[in-house]
Each structure stands twice: as C-alpha cells, then as structure tokens.
Amino acid sequence: MSDYGEHEATDDPLQVLRHSTAHLLAAAVMELYPDAKYGIGPPVQDGFYYDLAFTKPISESDLGAIESRMRRIVNEDRPFVHETLTRDEAMAEFRKRGQDYKLELIADKVEGDEVSVYRTGDFLDLCRGPHVRSTRDLKAFKLMRVAGAYWRGDESKPQLTRIYGTAWQTPKELDDYLKFLEEAEKRDHKKLGKELKLFALDERLGLGQVVWLPDGTTIRRELERWIIDEELKRGYRHVITPHLAKLDLYKKSGHWQLFHDTMYPPMRFEDGEELELRPMNCPHHIVVYDQDMHSYRDLPLRIAELGQNYRLEKSGELMGMVRVRSFNLNDAHIFCTPDQVIAEVRGAIELANYFMSVLGVDDYWYRLSVRDNVKTKWAGTDEEWESAEAMLKEALDSLSLPYKVSPGDAAFYGPKIDFQVKDAHRREFTNNTVQVDYQLPKKFELEYVAEDGSRQRPVMIHRGAFGAFERMTAYLIEHYAGAFPTWLHPVQVIVIPITDAQLDYARTVADRLRSLRLRVEVDARSERMQRKIRDGQARKVPYMAIVGAREAEAEHVNVRDRSGDQVDSSLDSFASMVATEVAERRR
RNA sequence: GCCGGCGUAGCUCAAUUGGCAGAGCAGCUGUUUUGUAAACAGCAGGUUACGGGUUCGAUUCCUGUCGCCGGCUCCA
Structure with a gap:
C-alpha cells in the first residue's frame, strides 16, 4: 500500500x-x-x-x-x-x-x-x-x-x-x-554569544553579517591555527585567493545559472567588467590547479583555504550564526586520479572525525546524499554518478561507518557525504561534507599527464572537514553551553588578588602564566573577592587563581575551577598543569 | 520570499479599561581592602524599533516599514 x-x-x-x-x-x-x-x-x-x-x-x-x-x-x-x-x-x-x-x-x-x-x-x-x-x-x-x-x-x-x-x-x-x-x-548560541560577547549581528552591517568580537575571535583563531596545523600534517597546501572573481568564472562552473538567485548581484564597471562576490571557493582552487602542468606524480594535490564565501540567503532563512550571508569555510579541493579517490575520501572523513572527536562532538550521523530521479537537476552521466556513489560507499564501508542514503540531497555535480549534527533544540543541520565531482574538472578541461604520457582528467573532491566557522562555533557554544574547554576559552585564567596588597604578586602570577602563552587576566577591580569569583563564574572561565597574603608568601595560588572545586597549588605546578591541559587540547 | 509571534534604558523585565515611562543588574563617581557565587551610597541612562493615522491625550488602538524569534521553501 x-x-x-x-x-x-x-x-x-x-x-x-x-x-x-x-x-x-x-x-x-x-x-x-x-x-x-x-x-x-x-x-x-x-x-x-x-x-x-x-x-x-x-x-x-x-x-x-x-x-x-x-x-x-x-x-x-x-x-x-x-x-x-x-x-x-x-x-x-x-x-x-x-x-x-x-x-x-x-x-x-x-x-x-x-x-x-x-x-x-x-x-x-x-x-x-x-x-x-x-x-x-x-x-x-x-x-x-x-x-x-x-x-x-x-x-x-x-x-x-x-x-x-x-x-x-x-x-x-x-x-x-x-x-x-x-x-x-539557556544554551542557545544567540543568547550565549551575546552574554559572553563572542559575536554580534548588527543591522547596520546588513542582514546575516557576523561581527566576531574579541573573545569570539580568540576562539576562532585558536581553531584556525589548529586546523591549519592538522591539514599541514596531512599534506594539504594552503592558498589565499580573492573574495571576488569575474562573473564569467561562475558562468563557466555552472553555479551562476543554478544559483544566481542566492548570489550577490554582480558589480558592473564602465568598461563592461563584471565582478562577483564568490559564493564558493571551488573555481578559485581550479585556477590554482591550472597554474601548472601536472604530472600524475603531483597527485593527489590537496588545495586548502579558509575561504570567505557570500551567499544572499533569503531573509527568512537566516538564523543566528548558523545561517548567515557571509561565512568562512574550512574548505579544500583535492585533485586526484580516479584510483586515488577512495583513499582521499577516506582521509577527508577521518580528518573530519578527528576534528569532531577532539571537540567532543559525538552526536552526529553520516548522510550519503545522492541524486533523485529528476534527471535535469544533476549534471553528468549515469556512469559518473554511479561510480562516484560507489566510491563514497566504499570509503564509508572501509571505515565501518554506518550511513543513511538520502536521495535528492546531492550537489548538482555529484554525490556527497554530509555530517549531520543537532543543535541545542535538536534541529539538524549539515556541518562537514565530502563530495566527489567529475563535472567541474570537465567544465574547466583540467588535465594531468599520466604514466603512459597521455592526458587524463583529474577527479575533484570537495571537502569541508571542519565546516564553516560561523556554524561550527554556534554549534560549539551550544554544545559546551559556553563553558569552552581551556584550550579554546578566551580567558583561561583569571588571577584574583584578595586585597590590593597582593596586586604585585597577582601580576607576577599572570606574567608567569603568559610566558607559557596562556591567556590571563588580573581582576584588579576594587571589589570583594566574592564578587570577582561570581563574575568569573558567569564568564565560565576555566580557572580562577586566588591570591591572598598566604599564597603570596608561599608563591602559591589557590585554584578554583569553574565547577567550584578548590585546591591549593604552587605557582609552578599550577602553571604547568594548565599549560599541559592546553597543549593536549583536553576537554 | 511566505505564515505566525514579538520589538520599552547596554541586559532582564514592570507600567489599571488610552492619562506625567519605572525597577534590578551593568555603567560612571565616591567610600570600602575584603578568604571562595552579588559591599555601601550617589549620579547618569528613553523621540517606548522607525514612519503615518485615530484621539483632548497613544508604550497601549489602527496602518506601513525595518529588525528579531519559530516554522515553510532553499541550502553549491
């Protein structure tokens, strides 16, 4: 029935x-x-x-x-x-x-x-x-x-x-x-983002335009450094390309025809030139690939960029930092031979999973997004689609990862694996993605020289291993309810002198911690210690180092963590404890 | 963009049936020097999102615009 x-x-x-x-x-x-x-x-x-x-x-x-x-x-x-x-x-x-x-x-x-x-x-x-x-x-x-x-x-x-x-x-x-x-x-990233002064959305800048405030930027830079290091370890090469390109580039890729409704209107100049804010980075990375003749020996070529993208989403679709009109994607395009695809897809999945595990994100599922039977929506031949789907499946299977097939959710140029996460309200959205693409290499006539000297077409793998910083940060705010792990928290330690007599010692403590590249504040306000603790708790600061006469005398700190536990510690051991926790990116 | 709701001080919220727009926190100025989640006092803070209309009188009623929230649609 x-x-x-x-x-x-x-x-x-x-x-x-x-x-x-x-x-x-x-x-x-x-x-x-x-x-x-x-x-x-x-x-x-x-x-x-x-x-x-x-x-x-x-x-x-x-x-x-x-x-x-x-x-x-x-x-x-x-x-x-x-x-x-x-x-x-x-x-x-x-x-x-x-x-x-x-x-x-x-x-x-x-x-x-x-x-x-x-x-x-x-x-x-x-x-x-x-x-x-x-x-x-x-x-x-x-x-x-x-x-x-x-x-x-x-x-x-x-x-x-x-x-x-x-x-x-x-x-x-x-x-x-x-x-x-x-x-x-209470966990809502829009609410916490405001309370913790992480980001702002200000209508004077336009709808869906995110302002990263200093503390939010600290978190983002920490994530960026980490991501770039992990990519370097895995053989990615980073590039920086313009946020603008000639409109023709997107006409050639096919994006303009399909997505002009959600692309910013082009800037037109007197000489007829038309420039477009880029809605995605793929064509730019194709231009990077095309700077050279490539041998099969160069492949796979993994081109990565923290790329800013601009999409004119309908006003009603915008949502906090999850859905915005300008976002920065941890993007990469892997150019490889057909028989390298499975291994590269697997590597991309593993990298995404690594990022998720360090961040403590474990509630997500794999969606294998394939085409539906409305053939006009999808570019390319049946053989290409079948082959791409089979390779994605094999990559998932070889890692023993379960997935659900979702017809109609593919990209127009190929099928993809989407990592589906849930926000504090259990609303699902895509964060990371891995896509196999035969179409753009064809459209741009990309080539490499094979072992036998023939010209062959590379396959492109699009992948966002971390996703967009805006969306992932929104997710993390809700995931941690603002209590970021120490390595990510904008302020790792607040030093609290009990009276002004400990101010000098408090600054000594701060300097010591800063020498280990920790982010430290001294709360030198003319307030009672209780008040300073309360404010530190509200900011969900991982550690408060409370220093009174006893601590100053002994070169100790009385450490209060954000769960309220207290322990007396020598300055040295506290400093190395926090530094180690940060270095290991412990949760 | 469409449907529904909501917009009062930086934040959280008050304000009888339409009748002088208030409080706490934050901020500023003093005083206070304190031992694990809010010291005390004073000051300042507003074209009630914005524009029309009804009315003697509008935060309150009507209307348009903008923004936000929840959905729908979309998501390269």
Whole structure:
C-alpha cells in the first residue's frame, strides 16, 4: 500500500501515539472550524503537526481553545476505527466533506482500488495507520505553535497553516520535554554569544553579517591555527585567493545559472567588467590547479583555504550564526586520479572525525546524499554518478561507518557525504561534507599527464572537514553551553588578588602564566573577592587563581575551577598543569 | 520570499479599561581592602524599533516599514 501522508508508516508506539494525536488535533479543529480543510498530519521528532487551511487565519492565541476541545474528545473515549473503502466510496466521502486536499492525495498517491481510512467520531481521515485504540489513550500532549507550510512542500502551491504539537506516553515525559526546551533556551548560541560577547549581528552591517568580537575571535583563531596545523600534517597546501572573481568564472562552473538567485548581484564597471562576490571557493582552487602542468606524480594535490564565501540567503532563512550571508569555510579541493579517490575520501572523513572527536562532538550521523530521479537537476552521466556513489560507499564501508542514503540531497555535480549534527533544540543541520565531482574538472578541461604520457582528467573532491566557522562555533557554544574547554576559552585564567596588597604578586602570577602563552587576566577591580569569583563564574572561565597574603608568601595560588572545586597549588605546578591541559587540547 | 509571534534604558523585565515611562543588574563617581557565587551610597541612562493615522491625550488602538524569534521553501 502506498504511503498517503508522505511520511513513513510505523509501528513504533510513540510514533503511533503522535500520529493519533495529530488526528485528534484535526478532529478538534474540524469541530471548531467546520469550514477548515485538512492536509496531512504526520508524527515528527518530539511530536506531530497537522497542516490545515482555515477560512480565517488563526494564531497561537487560538491554540488554547483547540487544545481544550482535544481534551474533551479524549474524555469522550472515541475509538480509532479502521475501514477500507473502495476508491469511489472514498472519493465520495471526502467530496461530501469538501476535503479537496484528501481528494488530491487519493488521486495522486493511492494505488489500486482499496483506500484505507480511519474514523474518530465524525472525523474521517485518509490514513494507513496504525493508531491507538481510543482517544483516551492520548494523555500527554501540548500544542506548541503555528507556522505556514506550503502544500506538499511546494513553494508554488498554497500555504496551509501548520499546527505543531508535542506528545508523549506520560505526563512526566511531556514535562521533561518542556524542561528540556527551557534548558535548550539557556544554551542557545544567540543568547550565549551575546552574554559572553563572542559575536554580534548588527543591522547596520546588513542582514546575516557576523561581527566576531574579541573573545569570539580568540576562539576562532585558536581553531584556525589548529586546523591549519592538522591539514599541514596531512599534506594539504594552503592558498589565499580573492573574495571576488569575474562573473564569467561562475558562468563557466555552472553555479551562476543554478544559483544566481542566492548570489550577490554582480558589480558592473564602465568598461563592461563584471565582478562577483564568490559564493564558493571551488573555481578559485581550479585556477590554482591550472597554474601548472601536472604530472600524475603531483597527485593527489590537496588545495586548502579558509575561504570567505557570500551567499544572499533569503531573509527568512537566516538564523543566528548558523545561517548567515557571509561565512568562512574550512574548505579544500583535492585533485586526484580516479584510483586515488577512495583513499582521499577516506582521509577527508577521518580528518573530519578527528576534528569532531577532539571537540567532543559525538552526536552526529553520516548522510550519503545522492541524486533523485529528476534527471535535469544533476549534471553528468549515469556512469559518473554511479561510480562516484560507489566510491563514497566504499570509503564509508572501509571505515565501518554506518550511513543513511538520502536521495535528492546531492550537489548538482555529484554525490556527497554530509555530517549531520543537532543543535541545542535538536534541529539538524549539515556541518562537514565530502563530495566527489567529475563535472567541474570537465567544465574547466583540467588535465594531468599520466604514466603512459597521455592526458587524463583529474577527479575533484570537495571537502569541508571542519565546516564553516560561523556554524561550527554556534554549534560549539551550544554544545559546551559556553563553558569552552581551556584550550579554546578566551580567558583561561583569571588571577584574583584578595586585597590590593597582593596586586604585585597577582601580576607576577599572570606574567608567569603568559610566558607559557596562556591567556590571563588580573581582576584588579576594587571589589570583594566574592564578587570577582561570581563574575568569573558567569564568564565560565576555566580557572580562577586566588591570591591572598598566604599564597603570596608561599608563591602559591589557590585554584578554583569553574565547577567550584578548590585546591591549593604552587605557582609552578599550577602553571604547568594548565599549560599541559592546553597543549593536549583536553576537554 | 511566505505564515505566525514579538520589538520599552547596554541586559532582564514592570507600567489599571488610552492619562506625567519605572525597577534590578551593568555603567560612571565616591567610600570600602575584603578568604571562595552579588559591599555601601550617589549620579547618569528613553523621540517606548522607525514612519503615518485615530484621539483632548497613544508604550497601549489602527496602518506601513525595518529588525528579531519559530516554522515553510532553499541550502553549491
């Protein structure tokens, strides 16, 4: 049987419960708004939604009344009744109810003559099920918000009102979820980024333009140094290329034709020259490759750059530092022979995994993004796509990494492996990526001289092993809730003199730590120690070195870490302890 | 871009049915020299996002713009 709702049917009890709650929602809405038309209502992560068309728009203030009606239906103990109708019967039923969207779904998605429907009191829905036995089984739910959603996900189709809700097996789980949302709010990188003065988004600079403040920049520079060193160890060569290029370059690569809507309008000059802010770095690195004749002996050639890119994302798509209009990508393009591809892909995956493991990021999954059957969207031959996909799979398999195939998520020039991470609110996004590309080398007629003297075409691997600094930093802020590991924290140690009499000693301590390249502040304010500690805690500083008369006398420090633990230590051993922790990038 | 919500001091929030815009924190100036999460006092801080409208009177009601938040669409 086909899947009418465009979501996967499942027997998982929680999914079934959420799906049933979606029906309950639609049933309640239909009682309160008899003119409404219902679209689809699947379970989703943490809950469910239902898309409905209202004759008058509703807002979140209407959710309370809908939720009350839902509870009333719960108390009525209405059974979920499964029925199988013929196609004609089903069409007649939904036509009678004026449910045009359901008619469209039956016409498009139901195969054969049997149509599975569920009845809950008067409410009838096209649905494969399964469902809970009765509305009384639905105990722990809450409507969350309304949003617009295009019918069947198509921007050109009408926009329905989507009502989101959350649903759980027990009231306690619901309560836990609501508490989780509160906690997530506190970790939000937009909130912490402001509190900790890491970055700013200022409308005077334009939408989606990130200002890295001094402390945020410290973190970023630390990451950059680390990344560049790790890449150097792995044979990457770094380049620096302009943020601008002639528009023709992007016409030749094919990006302009596909993405001009999200590229900045070109700057046009009197002599006819057109310059474009680059939306990606690939064509620049192709120009780097093309500076020389290449022998197969030169390959693989790994060209890396911390490259600034500019994309004119639609205003509604922007989100904090996760989705911006200008970002810096830890980018690289590996030019190699076809039989080097698998090893190079594997190396790129391993590098990305290494970065993630040092940062303590372990909650992510591998998405093998391949083309779908809309052939016009994808450049290149079937053979090239099949070969590229096979090589990505083999690289993943050889590392014993599990992955999920995702049709339609490929780049236009080839399939890719995406590293999918989740933010504090469990929203998923792509961070790192590895892509195999036969198309751009062809478009730019790249060559190398093979062992037998013939001219061959290299394969290009695009890879962002760390991802974009903006997005990754946003992720890290939420991951650590602002309490960065010592090696990344903008201020590693605050020295706190208890009275002014220890100021000189405090500065001695600071100098000593700075001589080990640690980032240190002395809190010389005319405040009480308690106050300085409190402020240090608020900034989530890893260590506070408190120095009073006793410590100054003994050349000690009283170390308080951000968990509140205290220990007395000689200055020497404290200094070497912190320096070691930083050198090892300990978490 | 579309749908819904929200914009009051640097930050977090108040302000009866439309009736003089307030508080805490942060900032500044003093005093205080302190032993592990907030010393005390004073001062200053605003065209209530911005522009129209209704009204004797608008933070409050209507409207347009801008921005932010949550979704949708998109994501090379």
